[in-house]
Amino acid sequence: MTETIPQATTEALARFAALLRPADIPAAVLRRAEDLALDWLGATLAGQAARPVNSLQRFHLAMGPADGPSEVLGQARGSSPLHAAMANAAAAHWAEQDDVHNGSVFHPAAVVLPPALAVAQALGRSGAELLCAVVAGYEVGIRVGESLGRSHYRIFHTTGTAGSLAAAAAVGQLLRLDAAQMLHAFGSAGTQAAGLWEFLRDAADSKQLHTAHAAGTGLTAAYLAADGFTGARRIVEGPQGLMAGMSSDADPQRLTDGLGTRWALAETSFKFHASCRHTHPAADALQRLMQEHRLTAGDIAAVTAQVHQGALDVLGPVTDPQTVHQSKFSMGTVLGLIAVHGQAGLADFDAHFRAPAVVAFRDKVRMVLDDEVDRAYPARWIGKVTVTTADGRQLSARVDEPKGDPGNTLSRTELEHKALRLAAYGGATTEAQMQAAIARIWALAELPRVPRLLP
Amino acid sequence: MTETIPQATTEALARFAALLRPADIPAAVLRRAEDLALDWLGATLAGQAARPVNSLQRFHLAMGPADGPSEVLGQARGSSPLHAAMANAAAAHWAEQDDVHNGSVFHPAAVVLPPALAVAQALGRSGAELLCAVVAGYEVGIRVGESLGRSHYRIFHTTGTAGSLAAAAAVGQLLRLDAAQMLHAFGSAGTQAAGLWEFLRDAADSKQLHTAHAAGTGLTAAYLAADGFTGARRIVEGPQGLMAGMSSDADPQRLTDGLGTRWALAETSFKFHASCRHTHPAADALQRLMQEHRLTAGDIAAVTAQVHQGALDVLGPVTDPQTVHQSKFSMGTVLGLIAVHGQAGLADFDAHFRAPAVVAFRDKVRMVLDDEVDRAYPARWIGKVTVTTADGRQLSARVDEPKGDPGNTLSRTELEHKALRLAAYGGATTEAQMQAAIARIWALAELPRVPRLLP
Numbered sequence: 077m078t079e080t081i082p083q084a085t086t087e088a089l090a091r092f093a094a095l096l097r098p099a100d101i102p103a104a105v106l107r108r109a110e111d112l113a114l115d116w117l118g119a120t121l122a123g124q125a126a127r128p129v130n131s132l133q134r135f136h137l138a139m140g141p142a143d144g145p146s147e148v149l150g151q152a153r154g155s156s157p158l159h160a161a162m163a164n165a166a167a168a169h170w171a172e173q174d175d176v177h178n179g180s181v182f183h184p185a186a187v188v189l190p191p192a193l194a195v196a197q198a199l200g201r202s203g204a205e206l207l208c209a210v211v212a213g214y215e216v217g218i219r220v221g222e223s224l225g226r227s228h229y230r231i232f233h234t235t236g237t238a239g240s241l242a243a244a245a246a247v248g249q250l251l252r253l254d255a256a257q258m259l260h261a262f263g264s265a266g267t268q269a270a271g272l273w274e275f276l277r278d279a280a281d282s283k284q285l286h287t288a289h290a291a292g293t294g295l296t297a298a299y300l301a302a303d304g305f306t307g308a309r310r311i312v313e314g315p316q317g318l319m320a321g322m323s324s325d326a327d328p329q330r331l332t333d334g335l336g337t338r339w340a341l342a343e344t345s346f347k348f349h350a351s352c353r354h355t356h357p358a359a360d361a362l363q364r365l366m367q368e369h370r371l372t373a374g375d376i377a378a379v380t381a382q383v384h385q386g387a388l389d390v391l392g393p394v395t396d397p398q399t400v401h402q403s404k405f406s407m408g409t410v411l412g413l414i415a416v417h418g419q420a421g422l423a424d425f426d427a428h429f430r431a432p433a434v435v436a437f438r439d440k441v442r443m444v445l446d447d448e449v450d451r452a453y454p455a456r457w458i459g460k461v462t463v464t465t466a467d468g469r470q471l472s473a474r475v476d477e478p479k480g481d482p483g484n485t486l487s488r489t490e491l492e493h494k495a496l497r498l499a500a501y502g503g504a505t506t507e508a509q510m511q512a513a514i515a516r517i518w519a520l521a522e523l524p525r526v527p528r529l530l531p
Numbered sequence: 532m533t534e535t536i537p538q539a540t541t542e543a544l545a546r547f548a549a550l551l552r553p554a555d556i557p558a559a560v561l562r563r564a565e566d567l568a569l570d571w572l573g574a575t576l577a578g579q580a581a582r583p584v585n586s587l588q589r590f591h592l593a594m595g596p597a598d599g600p601s602e603v604l605g606q607a608r609g610s611s612p613l614h615a616a617m618a619n620a621a622a623a624h625w626a627e628q629d630d631v632h633n634g635s636v637f638h639p640a641a642v643v644l645p646p647a648l649a650v651a652q653a654l655g656r657s658g659a660e661l662l663c664a665v666v667a668g669y670e671v672g673i674r675v676g677e678s679l680g681r682s683h684y685r686i687f688h689t690t691g692t693a694g695s696l697a698a699a700a701a702v703g704q705l706l707r708l709d710a711a712q713m714l715h716a717f718g719s720a721g722t723q724a725a726g727l728w729e730f731l732r733d734a735a736d737s738k739q740l741h742t743a744h745a746a747g748t749g750l751t752a753a754y755l756a757a758d759g760f761t762g763a764r765r766i767v768e769g770p771q772g773l774m775a776g777m778s779s780d781a782d783p784q785r786l787t788d789g790l791g792t793r794w795a796l797a798e799t800s801f802k803f804h805a806s807c808r809h810t811h812p813a814a815d816a817l818q819r820l821m822q823e824h825r826l827t828a829g830d831i832a833a834v835t836a837q838v839h840q841g842a843l844d845v846l847g848p849v850t851d852p853q854t855v856h857q858s859k860f861s862m863g864t865v866l867g868l869i870a871v872h873g874q875a876g877l878a879d880f881d882a883h884f885r886a887p888a889v890v891a892f893r894d895k896v897r898m899v900l901d902d903e904v905d906r907a908y909p910a911r912w913i914g915k916v917t918v919t920t921a922d923g924r925q926l927s928a929r930v931d932e933p934k935g936d937p938g939n940t941l942s943r944t945e946l947e948h949k950a951l952r953l954a955a956y957g958g959a960t961t962e963a964q965m966q967a968a969i970a971r972i973w974a975l976a977e978l979p980r981v982p983r984l985l986p
Binding site for chain 2: 142315
C-alpha cells in the first residue's frame with residue numbers, strides 16, 4: 077500500500093485497526109491485555125445478580141436464538157454473537173469495578189471484551205487473535221474518547237459513544253476487515269453512537285444499557301461492513317459527524333496520537349474502590365491522611381475534596397443517594413465508607429451506604445473545584461483533600477497517582493484476588509470455575525481457539 | 532389520577548402515550564393511520580432488492596432465532612419482534628417513498644410501523660390496538676422532533692433520533708405500559724438516540740441503519756420498561772438530555788403541543804416524488820411552471836430553486852451524485868428528471884439519473900436561500916423556482932402545498948396505485964399478494980388479531 081492517508085483522520089485510525097497484527101504489539105502490552113481481560117471477567121461476574129443486568133440478559137436471551145456459539149456469562153445456554161456480546165456488556169460496568177482510561181474517561185473493557193469474546197468464540201479465532209482485537213479496540217476507543225474532549229463528557233457517557241467505535245474495531249479485527257471495510261464499520265458505528273448522562277439524576281439503569289448498546293452497535297457495524305455495507309468516511313471529524321454534533325472542544329489530532337508507538341491500552345487503570353472513578357483520587361488522599369495522622373471518622377469535623385470540573389459534573393447532582401448504585405456517585409458516601417470502614421468495596425456499599433455513621437460523615441463532605449487538579453485532568457487524576465479535625469486542626473493530603481493507575485498498578489496476584497472476590501460477590505460461579513477461568517486467560521496467547529471461559 | 536403532571540415535559544408526553552385508547556382517537560385519524568400503514572408497506576416492499584437492505588436483513592436473520600412470531604417482509608421465515616422490527620425498518624426508508632411530517636422533518640412510518648407490527652403480531656394484539664399504538668408513536672415522535680428544533684436537524688437525522696422515542700411509544704402501548712413505565716421506556720430510548728448526516732457526503736448506507744436502529748432501540752426500551760428497567764425521567768429536556776446535548780434551539784413547549792386535540796399523524800404527508808422531501812416543493816413548482824408556460828427541457832437555460840436553509844444543508848453537499856440513492860439528494864437531478872421525463876419516480880432515477888440530458892439539466896440548476904421559504908419552514912414547505920428561458924425570459928412559479936401534503940393529499944385509490952407500483956418495483960411480492968395485503972390493512976380496525984400482511 078503506497079497511497080498516503082492523511083493523519084488525524086478516522087481513515088488513518090481505521091487503517092491502523094485493520095492492519096494491526098499480534099507481532100506488532102509489544103509483549104508487555106499483550107500481557108496487560110490479559111490482565112485487563114481477567115479484570116473484566118471479574119467485574120462482569122460481579123454484576124450477575126443485579127436487577128438491571130438480569131433484565132437485559134432476559135431480553136437478549138428472549139430475542140436471540142435458542143442457543144449459539146457465543147458464551148453468555150452466568151447462563152447455561154449460549155447465543156448468537158450479537159446477543160451474547162450485549163448481555164455480557166450489560167453486566168460489565170454494573171459493579172463499577174471495570175477498568176478506566178484516565179485521559180479519555182473511557183471504560184474500555186466493558187465495551188471491547190464482550191463483543192471480542194463473543195465473535196472470537198463464534199468464528200473459532202485463536203487467543204492471540206482475540207488479544208490483538210482487544211488491543212485494537214482499546215487503541216481506537218481511547219483515541220476517539222480523547223478526541224471528543226471534555227465538553228463531550230459533560231453531556232455524553234463516552235463509554236457509550238466512543239464505545240461503539242471501539243467495539244467495531246475489535247470485531248472488525250476478528251472479521252479480518254481490510255482498511256476500507258474497517259472505515260465503513262467505523263462510519264456505521266459512529267452514526268449509532270449514543271449515551272446521555274441524564275439518567276444519573278434519577279439513579280436510573282441506563283449505564284447497563286449504554287455498554288450493551290455500544291457493544292451491539294459496534295458489532296453490527298463490523299458485520300455489516302464485512303457484507304459490503306458502507307458508512308461515512310469521516311464520521312468522527314466530518315462537518316456533520318460526532319465532533320460537530322456532540323462536542324465543542326474536539327481535537328482531531330488526538331485521533332491518531334502515537335498510533336503504533338504509544339499503547340493506550342497500557343495506560344488503562346484498574347479500579348480499586350467500588351465506586352465511580354471520579355471519587356478515587358480523593359478517597360486515596362483521605363485514606364492516606366487518616367493513616368498518617370492516625371485519625372478515626374469521629375476525629376473529623378469536615379472534609380473538602382478538591383476536584384476537577386468533571387467530578388463536579390458527574391458527582392455534583394448526587395446529594396442524597398437513594399440506591400446502592402447512586403451512592404457510588406456520591407463523594408460523601410465514598411469518603412464516609414473510607415473513613416468509617418476503611419474501604420469502599422462492593423459489599424461495603426451494599427451493607428453501609430445508608431448507615432447513620434456513613435450518612436453523618438457524608439454530610440461533612442463538600443467538593444470544590446481545584447485549579448491544579450482541574451488543569452492536570454484528564455491526563456492525571458490528582459487527589460487532594462483538606463480535613464478540619466474535631467479539635468480544630470487543618471490537615472491536608474494528596475496522591476499523585478491513585479491505586480490501580482499504571483504507575484501504581486495491581487500485580488497478577490492482586491488481580492486474581494480482586495477477580496475471585498468479584499465473582500464470589502456475583503454468586504453465579506464457584507471458586508473452582510473461576511480458578512479455571514483465570515488459568516485460561518493466562519494461557520490465552522497460546523490457545524488455538526478461544527474456549528468458553530466458564531464451560 | 533389526580534396528581535398534576537407539569538406540562539411541556541417528557542413525563543406529560545409519556546402519560547399521554549400510555550393512556551391513549553382507540554376511543555380517544557377521531558375516526559378520521561384512525562383512517563389516516565390505515566392510509567399511512569399501506570403507504571409504509573409499499574415503501575418497505577420497494578426496498579426489498581436493495582443491497583443495504585439485504586445486508587441488514589441477512590444480519591438480523593443470522594443473529595435472531597430460526598423462526599418467530601413476527602413477520603420479516605419479503606422473507607419466508609419470521610423472527611423475534613426485535614429482529615423483525617429492525618429488518619423491516621431497514622427497508623422502509625430506502626426508496627425515499629415513505630411518509631414525512633413537515634414540521635418535524637421526521638419520517639414516522641419507517642420507525643413506528645415496523646416495531647408496532649412486529650410486537651402486535653408477537654403478542655396477538657387486535658388491529659384496533661395496533662392502530663392506537665401507531666397513533667401514539669406518531670404523536671410522540673413528531674413532537675420530540677419538533678422540540679429538538681432546526682439546529683438538531685442540521686447535524687442529526689431526526690428520524691433516527693426522535694425515532695427511538697416514537698418506536699418506544701408504539702411498542703409501549705402494545706405492551707400496555709402504565710405512565711411510569713412509559714416514562715422509563717422514553718428514558719431508555721432517548722439515551723440510545725443516534726443518527727448523523729455525515730453519511731450523505733459519501734452516499735453511504737447509514738439511512739437504512741438509522742431506521743433499523745431507532746426501531747430496535749425503541750422496542751428494546753419498551754420491553755425493558757415492562758420488566759422494571761428504569762430510565763431518566765427528563766431524557767428530552769433535562770440538563771444532560773437530548774436537548775442539552777444535541778440541539779441549540781430546542782423548545783420544550785413543543786413536546787406537548789396540543790396533546791389529545793391536535794393530531795400530528797393527520798398532518799403527515801405522503802411522498803409523491805421518489806426523492807428527498809427537500810426537493811419536492813421546487814419539483815412541484817418547476818412542474819407547474821413548465822405546464823403553465825408549455826416549456827420543454829430544451830427551452831430552459833437556467834433554474835434557480837429558492838429554498839430553505841435545511842435544503843441547502845442536506846442537498847448542498849451533493850453536487851455530482853455517483854449513485855441512484857445519492858441522486859435523490861441532488862436538486863439538479865430531481866429537477867432534471869422532472870424537466871426531461873415529466874416525473875421523478877423510482878424507475879426514473881434508476882434509468883436516467885446519469886443520462887446526459889438529465890446531467891446537462893442538472894448543471895443548469897442552482898439553489899439559493901429564500902427568506903420567505905426559510906421563515907415558513909418547517910411548518911410549511913413552499914416551493915419557488917425562477918427559470919431563465921433559452922430565449923431570455925425570466926419566469927417564476929410557486930406552490931404553497933406540495934402534492935401529498937394534508938391539503939393536497941392522495942386518495943385511497945392513489946395510495947393503492949402507489950403501493951402496488953412500489954411493491955412491483957421491489958419484486959418480492961405478486962400483485963395478488965399485495966391486493967390481499969391492501970384488503971387486510973383496510974380491514975385492520977375490525978381484526979381481532981393482527982395477521983401477517985403477506986402470509
